[in-house]
Amino acid sequence: MGHFMEGIGKAVWTGALLVLLALVAKLWRSIVTRFWLEPRSLDARIRSQGIEGPPRTFMAGNMLQVMKMRDTGKERDMEGLNHDIVKHVLLDYHQWSKEYGKRYCYWWATEPRIMVTEPELIREVLAKKVTQFEKSDIMVSELVSIVGRGLVAVTGDEWSYHRRVVAPAFYLEKLKKMVPRIGLCALEMLDRWEEALREQPEIEMSSEFSKLTADIISHTAFGSSYLKGQKAFETLRAIQEELSKVNRYNYIPGKRFLPFPANFRLRKLYSDLDSLLLGLIKERRAQSGQSHDLLGLMLAECGNSSFDDRAVMEECKTFYFAGHETTAILLTWSIMLLALHPEWQERARAEAQEVCEGATPEADSISKLKLINMILHETLRLYPPVGVMMRSCFEDTILGDILVPKGAAVSFPILAIHHDKELWGEDAHEFNPERFKDGVTKASKHPNAFMPFSLGPRVCVGQSFVLMEAKIALATILQHFRFRLSPSYRHCPVFKLTLRPRHSLPLVMEKI
Numbered sequence: 001m002g003h004f005m006e007g008i009g010k011a012v013w014t015g016a017l018l019v020l021l022a023l024v025a026k027l028w029r030s031i032v033t034r035f036w037l038e039p040r041s042l043d044a045r046i047r048s049q050g051i052e053g054p055p056r057t058f059m060a061g062n063m064l065q066v067m068k069m070r071d072t073g074k075e076r077d078m079e080g081l082n083h084d085i086v087k088h089v090l091l092d093y094h095q096w097s098k099e100y101g102k103r104y105c106y107w108w109a110t111e112p113r114i115m116v117t118e119p120e121l122i123r124e125v126l127a128k129k130v131t132q133f134e135k136s137d138i139m140v141s142e143l144v145s146i147v148g149r150g151l152v153a154v155t156g157d158e159w160s161y162h163r164r165v166v167a168p169a170f171y172l173e174k175l176k177k178m179v180p181r182i183g184l185c186a187l188e189m190l191d192r193w194e195e196a197l198r199e200q201p202e203i204e205m206s207s208e209f210s211k212l213t214a215d216i217i218s219h220t221a222f223g224s225s226y227l228k229g230q231k232a233f234e235t236l237r238a239i240q241e242e243l244s245k246v247n248r249y250n251y252i253p254g255k256r257f258l259p260f261p262a263n264f265r266l267r268k269l270y271s272d273l274d275s276l277l278l279g280l281i282k283e284r285r286a287q288s289g290q291s292h293d294l295l296g297l298m299l300a301e302c303g304n305s306s307f308d309d310r311a312v313m314e315e316c317k318t319f320y321f322a323g324h325e326t327t328a329i330l331l332t333w334s335i336m337l338l339a340l341h342p343e344w345q346e347r348a349r350a351e352a353q354e355v356c357e358g359a360t361p362e363a364d365s366i367s368k369l370k371l372i373n374m375i376l377h378e379t380l381r382l383y384p385p386v387g388v389m390m391r392s393c394f395e396d397t398i399l400g401d402i403l404v405p406k407g408a409a410v411s412f413p414i415l416a417i418h419h420d421k422e423l424w425g426e427d428a429h430e431f432n433p434e435r436f437k438d439g440v441t442k443a444s445k446h447p448n449a450f451m452p453f454s455l456g457p458r459v460c461v462g463q464s465f466v467l468m469e470a471k472i473a474l475a476t477i478l479q480h481f482r483f484r485l486s487p488s489y490r491h492c493p494v495f496k497l498t499l500r501p502r503h504s505l506p507l508v509m510e511k512i
């Protein structure tokens, strides 16, 4: 009996050992395939087409190099106050495009990314071959951690469904109802400035515009519940801070589950945020009548469909992340450019005074602010808040003269395209809003060379909202203040998720 039991025990141990060995072998095979065999085969297919690039390292590819090169720009200011910023901000593109040509390949962890700068090919990816090119799993998981599982992050059928529910909230007729509220937010900011100017001659613009756009999105997204909206946005800002600390380890698989203190803090912040937003949505569903804020419009659109409270909550997070900082940055760069170019400041002021007659713009007069519109476009060309975009390739696809293999990605350096002399002429680095006088499609040698909001069906859903908001803010400011750059301003644009000034933007303000 004893021998019999011993025999069974041995068989169980041997079986367990075999299972363990099989699991280790499987894991080993998938590690070798994912980190060595697949990248090696993709590399060979890309290089065989004459597309060269910097040598890559195991696992991280060129990711750490790219981060380091982008950090170099953060460590020193630009030498002059000019707009030739590609070599400062996108040093990786500047160096590698000189070494390997404008079309080269670099590696983001195990994903090869082919740089594509031809607007025609970019249009093909973003507007025509949308099923072959999508956001990659790596990108989606990074986006979900930053912006939530809303419109920016979802793909395929889930994206079509979200877009159908969200897009109507941004129709011009609906946005027009938000104009008076945005005007009030701008006037409140001006009151604050008048108060501050009694003590000092300068105002710091980046933080002012960050407050303004947070205030506007809190009101326009949540209407009467805007104080709770503000609380949610503070939590989102804390999440953004924590994420910037852990993003450096993105190439480590499963890094979100590792016991970093930042991961524990993030989990708590996400859970606080979810209960706050879900509470707010429940309250709103219980109210009768329709409200004209973004949340109300979205709830009306989804009705009783399967778009549940969680899906609505993810879209609320998306509005904040996609729309708050980007808009603040647009306003910051445009006022910097107007401070630097007093002739354009005077022309824009004259237009604002003529159209608005001392008041904030009305919904129907916003389209008459043509010069201000041109100034905003020129700002978005020189300083696009989203400076680089990309898409992954899900099946072998012919793109112009390239065969993009499944598993590779294409990357579009929007900033470099907006500064390309072949597209924009010799004055590509100069501020010249006049180039937009006949509209965006005629401003350069290619109708799609201007792409701050992307192109095709996934074009920025908030595009009209942001231009409306920026026009109201600028027209209101211009009618009340004349301004110039403070001598203490230091010019140092940097990439920190978006293209922003590293230092503050102090302006010397004079009440008109």
Ligand code: HEM
Residues within 6 Å of the ligand: 151, 152, 163, 318, 319, 320, 322, 323, 324, 326, 327, 330, 384, 385, 386, 389, 390, 452, 453, 454, 457, 458, 459, 460, 461, 462, 463, 465, 466
């Ligand atoms: C100057 C300001 C802005 C810029 C430069 C900008 C730029 C962009 C870009 C480039 C994309 C495409 C991203 C991609 O597909 O990888 C995008 C998408 C998006 N943006 Fe904006 N955006 C701005 C403001 C806003 C605002 C104010 C909102 C909303 C309140 C917003 C909401 C969105 C959403 C929801 C998407 C995803 C659209 C989709 O995939 O269907 N954006 N934006």
